[in-house]
Every structure is written in structure tokens, then in C-alpha cells.
Amino acid sequence: MGLAIDASCDLPQAFLQKHNIAVMPITIRVDDEIFLDNRSQVELHRFLDRNLGSRSHSAETEPCSIEEVQKLFLDKLVLEQDCVFCLTITATRSAINDHVIKASFAVLKNYRDVRERNNVTGPFLMRVIDTRSLFAGSGPAIVEATRLIDAGEAPAAIRERLTYIANNSYGYMLPRDLYYLRARAKKKGDRSVGLMSAVLGSALDIKPLLRGYRGETGPVGKVRGFEHGAETLFDYAAKRVHAGLLVPAVCVSYGGDLAELAKLPGYDGLRAACEECGVELMEAPMSITGMVNVGEGAVTLGFAAEEHVAEF
Known part of the structure; x- marks a missing residue:
């Protein structure tokens, strides 16, 4: 089992790497400059070093599109895991949750052909969790997900627990x-x-x-x-x-x-x-x-x- 999060869920890079957590990126446009927010320290420091200051409030942000989510899963995640939980910041403040839900239909429809071509057997599960919070507030549900996966809990039990944690x-x-x-x-x-x-x-x-x-x-x-x-x-x-x-x-x-x-x-x-x-x-x-x-x-x-x- 694995995890995918959107880039605005604030957690340490070392934690994400330790648990092999995939990051769904967000594209940021500030005037004529483009930044890819994927929690990369290099890109983060490039943004900070530019001292964009007051100009950033006019930035355009584009969450990972439905097609990009599909590509991430069908090109990579369905071949590496049998079940992936996708955790996003609150759906009331970002379109990413809606994009992931819509992408999941195509992923679950097409994963069998992809896995068979690569000699991967068995079903694939994709579950989407709205953390109902923002930034560091999304962190506890993601931390709990890693604890439950490490403990070998069943997907249904993990989903129920994560929904409870998100609500609290x-x-x-x-x-x-x-x-x-x-x-x-x-x-x-x-x-x-x-x-x-x-x-x-x-x-x-x-x-x-x-x-x-x-x-x-x-x-x-x-x-x-x-x-x-x-x-x-x-x-x-x-x-x-x-x-x-x-x-x-x-x-x-x-x-x-x-x-x-x-x-x-x-x-x-x-x-x-x-x-x-x-x-x-x-x-x-x-x-x-x-x-x-x-x-x-x-x-x-x-x-x-x-x-x-x-x-x-």
C-alpha cells in the first residue's frame, strides 16, 4: 500500500521520502515566471531567493489536472502498489480533491491492461481522502496513514480511521x-x-x-x-x-x-x-x-x- 498527497500538504521532505509518498504537483505562475510546487527543496529555495514579495498575491495556481493524476497512476503507481490512498487539502478550498476523484474513475477502469502488460497481477485499489484542513493541518491524517500501513491494517479499516482523523x-x-x-x-x-x-x-x-x-x-x-x-x-x-x-x-x-x-x-x-x-x-x-x-x-x-x- 502507498500514499499520494497534493503539494500543499505540509510535511518534512525526509518523511515523504522515508515513506515513499508520491506528490501531486501544483503549477504556480507569478507574472512571467513558473514554479512547480512538488515540495522540492530546490524549487522552494528558488522561489524564496527571487524575493517576489508583494507580487505573489496575483499568482495563478493550477492544481494537478485530472489527466496528470491519471498519468501519475497509470504510468507509475499502479505498477508499484496494489492500493494507494490519496490525501488532499480540503475540497472547499482547492479543486485538487475533485480532480483526483474524477481521475480515479479512469484509473480504476484502465489499470488492468497496464498491469497485465507489465506482468503485474491482482486488483488495484485507489481511495481518495479529503483531510478537511489546510497546509500543516493536513499532516496528522497523512502521518496516521503511514502508521496504519506500517501496522498492516486492511484498506477498509484504514479508510475508516483516516476519515475519522480528518474530521478531527x-x-x-x-x-x-x-x-x-x-x-x-x-x-x-x-x-x-x-x-x-x-x-x-x-x-x-x-x-x-x-x-x-x-x-x-x-x-x-x-x-x-x-x-x-x-x-x-x-x-x-x-x-x-x-x-x-x-x-x-x-x-x-x-x-x-x-x-x-x-x-x-x-x-x-x-x-x-x-x-x-x-x-x-x-x-x-x-x-x-x-x-x-x-x-x-x-x-x-x-x-x-x-x-x-x-x-x-
Whole structure:
């Protein structure tokens, strides 16, 4: 059994390589420049080194097309595995989930001929899971998938468990630049970040804490100053770690040089809580897609836990 994810699911490259996780890429166009977001560190650094800054909010993003998903599976994955789980960021914010579902019809219709030509026998299963979250918030379901596969669980049991984890995954984001976030939202026709809130928030250095949960995204709190916001978010996550998680992992991503993450206030406390409770703290650079959509310097954090009220 294997896994495929879309590029905007934020997890460390070493983790993806260890578990042989296929990445469905996203094409980014910023003016006349094209970037292929496939979680490649080379492409990520090329994007960061270009200092595109304020221009990125006007970027066009193209998720892996139906035809490209079909090609990935029929040229490669159906020959390497007998069952592949595809995990994507929430369908309410990206077309990738819909593309993968539509591609699956052709894959399941045509895989037999491909496998027979290559002397591969037996049926092939393809299952699509909507993580119902964004960026690092998609991480817990993917981590759980690797645990279940390593434990030799049956596909039906894995699908049921991943659906449960997706429904109980919490993804949080702290943006650094509200003007950028508002410009990007306007570009996409999203009215969730109004001009006045962006102007007032920037003038007073007030940042919203945003949450992705069960396909819905929106603010759950406000903090004054980015560093104070980071401390508030990390302190909250540390408390949830102590309260108990459904998957023993906290996923964190940063929109820039990952070395900056550990310098933020409260991060040492989160790391200590994870070590004390046997929870893996998984750090990853934010995808190019993530930075285009929410701005460089943003923090996202994800974990899976029983339903609870967030208090900020």
C-alpha cells in the first residue's frame, strides 16, 4: 500500500521520502515566471531567493489536472502498489480533491491492461481522502496513514480511521501580513478578509488566528503582534498535547527559512511538551502554494484531537 498527497500538504521532505509518498504537483505562475510546487527543496529555495514579495498575491495556481493524476497512476503507481490512498487539502478550498476523484474513475477502469502488460497481477485499489484542513493541518491524517500501513491494517479499516482523523483535525494559521492576505483573498474572490479589517489590523498590529476544521476556515481569535500570536498558538498547542492527541504528532510549517521557526517565542515550550508526551514535532517549510496564498512568514500548525472548544 502507498500514499499520494497534493503539494500543499505540509510535511518534512525526509518523511515523504522515508515513506515513499508520491506528490501531486501544483503549477504556480507569478507574472512571467513558473514554479512547480512538488515540495522540492530546490524549487522552494528558488522561489524564496527571487524575493517576489508583494507580487505573489496575483499568482495563478493550477492544481494537478485530472489527466496528470491519471498519468501519475497509470504510468507509475499502479505498477508499484496494489492500493494507494490519496490525501488532499480540503475540497472547499482547492479543486485538487475533485480532480483526483474524477481521475480515479479512469484509473480504476484502465489499470488492468497496464498491469497485465507489465506482468503485474491482482486488483488495484485507489481511495481518495479529503483531510478537511489546510497546509500543516493536513499532516496528522497523512502521518496516521503511514502508521496504519506500517501496522498492516486492511484498506477498509484504514479508510475508516483516516476519515475519522480528518474530521478531527485542527489546522491553525497565523499570517504575518494582513495586506497581502487581503490582496490574495480579493484575487480569488474570497471576501473573508475585508479591507477595513486589514487596515485596522495592520495599523494596530492585530493578527487573526485562523482555523481550518471540517472544511470550514475562519478566525477563532485575535492577537496583538506576530510574535505574541506565535507564543499564544504554541502555548495552546502544548496544552492540547498534554490533554492528549488522536495521532502522536504535531505538524508545523513556516513560510520561509525553517531556522526562523525555532526562534519564535513559545516554540521551546511546545517542543518540550511534545518530548514529555512522546509526540513527534514535525517541522516543514510551507509549500510554495501556501506562501502564495497566505504570504511569506506565516505559521501553520496542525494536530488531531477529540472535539473541543478553542480558547484564545
